[in-house]
Amino acid sequence: RRQKDTEEVSGITIGLLVSTPSNDFMRALQDGAEAAAREHGAQLYVETAYNLEIQLSQVRSVLARGVDALVIWPYDGDAVASVIEEANEQNVPVFTFDVKAKGCDVTGQISTDNHMIGETAAHTMAGFLYQKNGAYQGKIALLSGPFRMTSHQDRVEAFMQVMETEYPEIQILVQKRMEGSEKVIDVVSTWAGMYGGQLDGIYCASDYLTASVLTALRQKNQLFPVGDPDHLILLGTDAFPAVVEAIRENLVDGVVAQNAVQIGREAMEAAWEYLEEGQLPEKQRYIPLMVITTENIDSEEVKEFGIWSDEYRKEAKDGE
Amino acid sequence: MVNRKEIRRKSRRYSCLVLPPLVIALILSFMSEYFLTPVNLGNLLLQMTSTAIAAMGITFIMIAGEYDLSCAAVLAFTAVLSASLAVRSPFGAVLGIPFALALGAGIGFLNGWLISKFSIPSLVVTLAAMKIWRGVALWLTGGRTVSGLPEVYCFPGCARLFGVVPVSLIILAVLYIAGQLMLSRTRYGYEIYAVGRDAEAATLSGLGVKKIRRNVYIVGGILYAIAGLLMAGRVGAALPAAADSMEFTAMSAAIIGGCALGGGRGSLVGTFLGVLTMSLLDNGADLLQLSYYWISIVQGVIILAALVIKTQGVQKRQKQTESLHSDRVK
Amino acid sequence: MVNRKEIRRKSRRYSCLVLPPLVIALILSFMSEYFLTPVNLGNLLLQMTSTAIAAMGITFIMIAGEYDLSCAAVLAFTAVLSASLAVRSPFGAVLGIPFALALGAGIGFLNGWLISKFSIPSLVVTLAAMKIWRGVALWLTGGRTVSGLPEVYCFPGCARLFGVVPVSLIILAVLYIAGQLMLSRTRYGYEIYAVGRDAEAATLSGLGVKKIRRNVYIVGGILYAIAGLLMAGRVGAALPAAADSMEFTAMSAAIIGGCALGGGRGSLVGTFLGVLTMSLLDNGADLLQLSYYWISIVQGVIILAALVIKTQGVQKRQKQTESLHSDRVK
Amino acid sequence: MPAKTYIETSSEKMKEILRMFGISCRGTGGMLLDRLSFTLGSGEILGILGSPSEERRAIGRVLTGQIQPEDGTLYIHEQPEAFPDVRTAQEKRIFHISPDSRLMNHMDLAENLCLIRPSSLVPHSERVWVKRKNIHLLCEEYLEECGVEADPYAYPDEYSRGEQYTFLVMKAMMCGAETVVLDSIGQPFLHAVMEHRDLIEHMRKAEGAMILIDSHIEELMYRCDRIYTFREGRMSGSLFRDEYSRSLLMEMML
Amino acid sequence: MPAKTYIETSSEKMKEILRMFGISCRGTGGMLLDRLSFTLGSGEILGILGSPSEERRAIGRVLTGQIQPEDGTLYIHEQPEAFPDVRTAQEKRIFHISPDSRLMNHMDLAENLCLIRPSSLVPHSERVWVKRKNIHLLCEEYLEECGVEADPYAYPDEYSRGEQYTFLVMKAMMCGAETVVLDSIGQPFLHAVMEHRDLIEHMRKAEGAMILIDSHIEELMYRCDRIYTFREGRMSGSLFRDEYSRSLLMEMML
Ligand SMILES: Nc1ncnc2c1ncn2[C@@H]1O[C@H](COP(=O)(O)OP(=O)(O)OP(=O)(O)O)[C@@H](O)[C@H]1O
Ligand SMILES: Nc1ncnc2c1ncn2[C@@H]1O[C@H](COP(=O)(O)OP(=O)(O)OP(=O)(O)O)[C@@H](O)[C@H]1O
């Protein structure tokens, strides 16, 4: 569908395997990678999968056609090992991005440091709670994606650990893993009723969850601006367009942003670099992260870091 | 001069249907103090609207003796397509809702037409329809969520009348009451039951069996479209992958609610109770922080239990009256 | 002295089955130069093993006139449970495979027993089973993938004989040949077809209809377990959410391969061709970089087309011989 | 034995309701009907006598479109008509009651009689909304008029098969039937139905007609104004009431 | 009319194969069988004559366990036996052929006759693997022996219904039937089956017996060694071949 026969053919083909673009983050990852490939004039095989079995078969058929490198967003971090081993056997370098693959050897892994995201989120959340309650105490809830997303797993683990060791007064009332975003609304509605005023904040390990939480609160008429005594602290991850907008509208406290476009771009760059140089300076490449809050959203600092959703939107508009 | 036997018959039947949600509700009200709060009960009702309306469509179809696996796919497809229309222009926003309804009706008609025209089993036709419409929904959107829906379009799903009563609940109530009235008080209802109970006898009595079957698919399609609209309105976005495996949830609810696979049995009251059972389980999982996996298990067990109890009852009765007659007169 | 008419009958039937995969293969070989490479064809076969074996189970069950929606859930459950056993100890690794098979057989028996004991429609029983076993699989693992499987356990799924021929392909071939021989050459096969074609006549002929039906579920369960083992071995991990909606894929393959919903029709050769059709579509999507949504649509259309053509043929033949007789003699 | 085949077109005193002319149709077992012709007059009870295992039931089925003939014409009130399906047959006031006909056991008698009809024949007041009181009254009235004792609130399976056939005949009449075909329902059931004198009177008064298809000579002899004998797909003879004799009918039938 | 009820236990020359004693069973329509008793001797063709619409078919169904009686005993070779299901009845060599019985149209004749049997009755060589040549030869042999003309490779639906019943009887005999019940299959079909003299001879030679249940007096009179008349759930009389007369049977039956 998206075979990019670029103007200047470098003779290098790269397989890009991503998830279906069911949300903006996924699309931004893909766009970043594609843009980088375009700049280098590499030929791309792009495959999108909506479940594990499909991704496995895609990897195999891409390998069968012969590529110089594979850039993969693993659908299930635990279960892609088998195909990555196959690629390794065929001496095709594999670069995973965003989600880590476990139990196998990859040439490069490009992502934000998800442990760091979790830790940063914990400290940020604690800061918000301090602002609200005057002490490092309060009750929060935690939403994350399913187990197969190792990135979410790492974030949640780190978050919990920091909370436990450094902020014993902060209580995690409830934690839930959700596959899709439809059910989030129901769950948040139930929590809102159940914990009522008790709940001080919600941390979402990804912003597709944050966006649904916003919808739920809006429907319940419980969406108050930051600073309002009834305001429920919301801390997101990734910086989705809807969430960035909400921060600008003063409805969400903050987000631990990572630059999706950059992750995609860097992954492709890493592959390119490896193919050119024959090696990478380090196997694990981390993309910087940044906490964006209502206060710093319009600062120079943030502009410098870049809000991917803005870039991506611009690109999308240009594309049209 | 209403028949006493009939009253007894009906009360026994309904007590069987009321029991599961009642028991679960009782357990929940003991185990969680939040369960009986108005907020939670409100949430519970709101959460079940889409499923309840889709299950209503399935009920019509099952009473007429057919199946429908395409329910969830049609729901997602109509929602996604009409939402795409709605976000394009203010004009589209107004047209979105009638367009969705027409689309649902059209797809329902197509299903019904294929089934009656070629006498293909409905299970296969709707299996194919499921694959096709889900595929088209994903293909048209490229798998992307359609968001930024205009307010007019979201109105049925998220607005509240006087800021209190959710419009979707009103729609749910109106549809169920109208549907139940139609099934039990109009000639069409009698005909649907007759076709489901004994299609051959109905044909020989001069009923237009094929037409009636086609019509229930149209009704079903419209109801799926409404369910899709409400879901899109509530979520504030139309997802091409929405309502994943809702066909099973809706069918399970209808079965728990007394629909028989052979047709001719079931009611909307029963289906509502079935959906309520499923929703109570979901709500219970949220309240008690149980994992969803548990719920799936409990649902399965309830379906089995409902059917075992029902068939046990039937078998007992049949044994009393078993004879040569039974298989002749039918 | 083999009947000529029969040969003609059979050749017509098979040509109908061979056509879809052949046409797709032809198109693909024109549109992609990679399609006919040995590596790609090898991949194609390897990818279809699990589905093919699950579809084989479904075929047995459908020939006997029943349904099975629990296929994918049983596959995932047996894989996850036996994999958990296998990773615990070296002893468990050896036991893992027989344990999975026994588990599959047990679940199949349970399904069959419920269906025949309480005369509940198989669709409902297996719907409940689907919910229950998928739920149990997710609950036991907490939704987590079981990875780090020992080599012994993965052997059937990932090993290659002499480093060339995949063991899983050998298993597939052996099972299909044995199954087809059983269906067409043994008394059990004749009985399964008889039960599916006309259960009443079979009962009056003294066949143990209930037992035969129970047995196909056991066979089905074992086959699902094998499919699960192969899948786990190939992926190197057992996923509780594995084989999502494979029940539909397998059923579609069986239907394309000539199984009828009423029972008594179908063959493993046909089912294999059906699975091949599905796999070719998948492979084509990979090769031509089509989106998977397209495939879903094409699958739906093929299912419909297969059935429309089949029933058209039947209707034409029936018209020729329509009479009072037809509905009496049956 | 040469069959007497004097088929007349119409007797003086009665109007022709229905005529089948030269009807042929074929089944797997060979010819079912072979250029079959007969006429039915108003107010008449017509017997068709065929021995067991003759495909007598094809006659009723062709008449109500359950099988389509290969050849022949159907005249209703001397107008040629297309062979209809069951529904349009009923709309043309032809009702066929055979062993396959049955009432719905999940509805009570009144509902069965008043609602399970082609839509154009449902009482005007019940076209959309069903007023249960209404139909029970209607049914009760009719039951009384026809001299059939039954409770409109009862379910059909509370009655014997013979009574169920009676209800089916009554339903046909409530729908304004002109022709009622009682097709091979078996001698005892036929007997049970025909014992309701008022019902038969009612039909005669409404200028309706009945066709009784059976293999039982006496049953038909006692009840019919005219008897056709049916053999090998055609009418092998026709007798009026005053010409009947057991042996003659037997001879014509076999 | 008082029924003659002299039921004897066994005649001198023949062995008792089967005896039903005091069998009662009930249906929705009332009593089906009311303390019914009768005896079947080896080599005998026994007629049971019941008028149409008597529930004659209950007899065959009780005998093969399709309905369970409330009371009474079944003796096989003078041993009391539990009332079996169809399969065990066949294993006890009792075969029931009724209008519901049929061959499978998707299998050829040989497969139908040799394979569609209770597992214990399948020829030993075909228990697991089916050798098609084998069964076709076996079938051909048997067809010849019984004087039935048919092609073992043909499908059942290529033959008339009467021939299909003949095949069913032949299948019973191939399975080693001792008692074959031909239950209300209709006079013409009964006639078609019984016309195969070799088949009947074969059965007599094997000391088997047949029960013909029908309503046709002549059919039974010509063929049976003994006739019971069946009325209102019991045997209303019994006559030996030399005692038959049409009027007597008619009287006992009605
Ligand atoms: N074409 C047929 N196919 C199968 N069974 C048949 C067929 N025709 C008749 N029979 C069976 O033969 C039996 C008697 O035949 P049939 O019903 O034609 O006689 P009949 O017209 O009912 O006569 P009677 O009035 O004496 O019952 C019935 O039990 C029926 O089941
Ligand atoms: N219990 C019953 N329920 C419904 N229909 C019945 C019942 N008993 C008989 N009939 C119908 O009545 C007709 C004649 O009755 P029945 O079959 O009992 O007579 P029979 O025993 O077949 O006599 P014959 O040998 O003359 O056909 C059949 O066509 C059958 O369909």
Ligand SMILES: [Mg+2]
């Ligand atoms: Mg009869």
Ligand SMILES: [Mg+2]
């Ligand atoms: Mg008869």
